[in-house]
Amino acid sequence: MTQLLRVQNFCVSxxxxxxxxxxxxxxxxxxxxxxxxxxxAGATASWPGRSDPGGxxxxxxxxxxxxxxxxxxxxxxxxxxxxxxxxxxxHEWRGWWGDSPPFHTPVFVLTHHPRPSFTxxxxxxxxLDASPAEALDRAREAAGGLDVRLGGxxxxxxxxxxxxxxxxxxxxxxxxxxxxxxxxxxxxxxLLDRFRHEAVPSPSGVTHHLFWR
Amino acid sequence: MTQLLRVQNFCVSxxxxxxxxxxxxxxxxxxxxxxxxxxxAGATASWPGRSDPGGxxxxxxxxxxxxxxxxxxxxxxxxxxxxxxxxxxxHEWRGWWGDSPPFHTPVFVLTHHPRPSFTxxxxxxxxLDASPAEALDRAREAAGGLDVRLGGxxxxxxxxxxxxxxxxxxxxxxxxxxxxxxxxxxxxxxLLDRFRHEAVPSPSGVTHHLFWR
Numbered sequence: 001m002t003q004l005l006r007v008q009n010f011c012v013s014x015x016x017x018x019x020x021x022x023x024x025x026x027x028x029x030x031x032x033x034x035x036x037x038x039x040x041a042g043a044t045a046s047w048p049g050r051s052d053p054g055g056x057x058x059x060x061x062x063x064x065x066x067x068x069x070x071x072x073x074x075x076x077x078x079x080x081x082x083x084x085x086x087x088x089x090x091h092e093w094r095g096w097w098g099d100s101p102p103f104h105t106p107v108f109v110l111t112h113h114p115r116p117s118f119t120x121x122x123x124x125x126x127x128l129d130a131s132p133a134e135a136l137d138r139a140r141e142a143a144g145g146l147d148v149r150l151g152g153x154x155x156x157x158x159x160x161x162x163x164x165x166x167x168x169x170x171x172x173x174x175x176x177x178x179x180x181x182x183x184x185x186x187x188x189x190x191l192l193d194r195f196r197h198e199a200v201p202s203p204s205g206v207t208h209h210l211f212w213r
Numbered sequence: 214m215t216q217l218l219r220v221q222n223f224c225v226s227x228x229x230x231x232x233x234x235x236x237x238x239x240x241x242x243x244x245x246x247x248x249x250x251x252x253x254a255g256a257t258a259s260w261p262g263r264s265d266p267g268g269x270x271x272x273x274x275x276x277x278x279x280x281x282x283x284x285x286x287x288x289x290x291x292x293x294x295x296x297x298x299x300x301x302x303x304h305e306w307r308g309w310w311g312d313s314p315p316f317h318t319p320v321f322v323l324t325h326h327p328r329p330s331f332t333x334x335x336x337x338x339x340x341l342d343a344s345p346a347e348a349l350d351r352a353r354e355a356a357g358g359l360d361v362r363l364g365g366x367x368x369x370x371x372x373x374x375x376x377x378x379x380x381x382x383x384x385x386x387x388x389x390x391x392x393x394x395x396x397x398x399x400x401x402x403x404l405l406d407r408f409r410h411e412a413v414p415s416p417s418g419v420t421h422h423l424f425w426r
Contacts, residue, residue, distance in 0.1 A: 002266070045425075056409070056425070058409070059413050063275070065283075066275060066278070066282075069279075069282050168270050196270075198271035200272050200413065200415075203411055210270065210271045212258075212269070212270030
């Protein structure tokens with residue numbers, strides 16, 4: 001059975017930015033207001049961060065509830081994991097997500113500065129200095145036959161796209177312009193040479209772009 | 214945690230029919246050609262009946278791959294299970310689905326003529342002479358904390374809707390008219406008194422109607 005590499009619920013602005021400029025501890029999305037990019041997801045019943053009942057169960061909810069469906073591991077770039085750059089100054093940093101990260105699987109963090117693995121709740125973070133293809137091999141092995149999610153950020157997505165390792169992408173384009181930051185694409189058309197594509201507008205205002213090969 | 218009762222991938226014609234007139238062993242959908250109603254689903258990568266690789270991974274695939282997501286039991290009417298009416302003449306009949314039914318959970322078949330339970334692969338069929346509320350209690354108990362899918366057909370959906378037991382519905386409306394048969398609704402608007410609603414057109418030609426409360 002094929003183990004796909006899937007990008008899911010990756011949020012970008014109308015002008016193609018997945019994050020603003022100047023990531024810091026206080027501003028993980030730099031100058032961008034993350035609410036502008038991800039509030040469509042937070043409004044759904046299946047948003048992993050939801051603590052209260054309620055939330056919509058329309059189109060957007062199909063995307064948030066597919067986040068973990070048939071996923072056995074995640075790969076992410078170091079900048080998704082945290083704001084530090086270069087050698088680790090602070091080993092106490094264990095990600096943005098508190099004691100119960102929303103992954104519930106092994107997570108492979110790509111970094112030129114490996115550090116020991118650790119476990120929070122049912123998520124174990126591993127740190128790899130590896131090529132995209134090597135990281136994908138490791139993640140597939142850990143995924144127990146299930147698919148692997150590629151979590152971002154933008155630089156990591158672009159590396160895996162350049163290596164032609166991505167099987168499916170779901171990118172949610174929000175109706176906001178950021179002007180600068182980490183750019184995924186000039187336009188969704190950039191990927192049409194390799195992927196089939198559907199654009200599905202949602203009543204929430206975002207447009208879900210689906211790519212597969 | 215709430216256990217929802219969910220209708221998923223229920224297919225009807227543009228004029229609201231879930232099946233044609235005159236169900237028989239050879240024609241489970243009566244005079245209707247089932248391909249007109251369900252071919253959108255068969256074209257997706259995640260269609261449970263798919264034996265070859267391939268298939269689309271666009272919008273329609275989100276619906277077929279949500280079919281089993283977080284589902285622990287199914288309830289269906291007797292006419293979905295088979296073409297016999299009245300007391301069972303043929304106990305050898307074990308459903309339309311061969312030796313590997315696509316449910317993989319307990320399935321509760323509503324009938325005024327109970328018969329012994331049996332298991333095919335990882336699906337066990339139970340036969341209940343019960344009200345919708347009683348059947349739902351039994352299915353919830355069997356679902357191990359997961360949701361329950363209400364599989365149809367039309368008469369069964371209408372009974373559960375009349376009893377106000379349905380939490381979410383996904384109905385795929387195909388661009389074909391049947392003229393007669395088992396009618397779910399005059400129009401999706403029939404449900405707006407109790408449900409929130411989104412209509413999502415798909416490139417395949419069907420429109421996905423999503424209802425939740």
